Amino acid sequence: GAVVSQHPSWVICKSGTSVKIECRSLDFQATTMFWYRQFPKQSLMLMATSNEGSKATYEQGVEKDKFLINHASLTLSTLTVTSAHPEDSSFYICSALEGGSNTEAFFGQGTRLTVV
Amino acid sequence: AQSVTQPDIHITVSEGASLELRCNYSYGATPYLFWYVQSPGQGLQLLLKYFSGDTLVQGIKGFEAEFKRSQSSFNLRKPSVHWSDAAEYFCAVGPTGGFKTIFGAGTRLFVKA
Numbered sequence: 253g254a255v256v257s258q259h260p261s262w263v264i265c266k267s268g269t270s271v272k273i274e275c276r277s278l279d280f281q282a283t284t285m286f287w288y289r290q291f292p293k294q295s296l297m298l299m300a301t302s303n304e305g306s307k308a309t310y311e312q313g314v315e316k317d318k319f320l321i322n323h324a325s326l327t328l329s330t331l332t333v334t335s336a337h338p339e340d341s342s343f344y345i346c347s348a349l350e351g352g353s354n355t356e357a358f359f360g361q362g363t364r365l366t367v368v
Numbered sequence: 369a370q371s372v373t374q375p376d377i378h379i380t381v382s383e384g385a386s387l388e389l390r391c392n393y394s395y396g397a398t399p400y401l402f403w404y405v406q407s408p409g410q411g412l413q414l415l416l417k418y419f420s421g422d423t424l425v426q427g428i429k430g431f432e433a434e435f436k437r438s439q440s441s442f443n444l445r446k447p448s449v450h451w452s453d454a455a456e457y458f459c460a461v462g463p464t465g466g467f468k469t470i471f472g473a474g475t476r477l478f479v480k481a
Contacts, residue, residue, distance in 0.1 A: 286469070294474075295458065296412075343409075359411055
């Protein structure tokens with residue numbers, strides 16, 4: 253099956269700094285990628301949808317200036333958490349849709365972000 | 369609006385016993401349905417999926433699920449649970465036409481010896 257890789261798997265950063273998380277589709281071209289956030293013992297909540305070459309569409313309540321999403325190529329999307337605070341600590345997961353086959357999204361392994 | 373409901377927050381079963389995890393969905397069109405499993409601190413693993421055709425689908429690790437349109441359900445089953453099945457299970461609907469995948473709240477499975 254298609255493989256989506258996230259990097260890093262975990263990251264610890266100081267409050268006030270920015271952190272970038274990468275999501276790569278390794279063996280297919282992803283026209284659409286999604287970013288989810290998961291708090292402990294909770295479900296995955298969609299943050300934003302990104303289409304290659306265009307601006308991301310953010311879900312209601314998600315601060316687009318805080319969570320910067322870039323989908324510059326068909327195999328890479330990045331999520332940058334700017335000026336991170338402890339409340340941004342969470343598990344972030346991306347998924348990708350293969351172009352021309354919009355039936356199943358493939359998920360990355362997730363990134364554990366801890367802001368101290 | 370599309371939604372997925374998993375009525376059971378957590379379930380405890382004995383090792384070797386059968387398992388059924390419930391999932392109900394609300395979707396405006398024919399849904400694409402999925403079950404994922406997540407171990408603590410890990411990503412998602414796809415167990416099985418339903419797009420069309422036979423309403424009983426087989427997945428990995430001995431799991432199966434049955435799509436019942438009349439009940440808007442897609443329950444996950446396993447005839448004999450193993451201790452390694454203890455994890456969080458998510459039912460999901462979508463995506464279609466590039467739309468997002470919507471997840472249920474999840475059901476935590478505990479397996480007792």
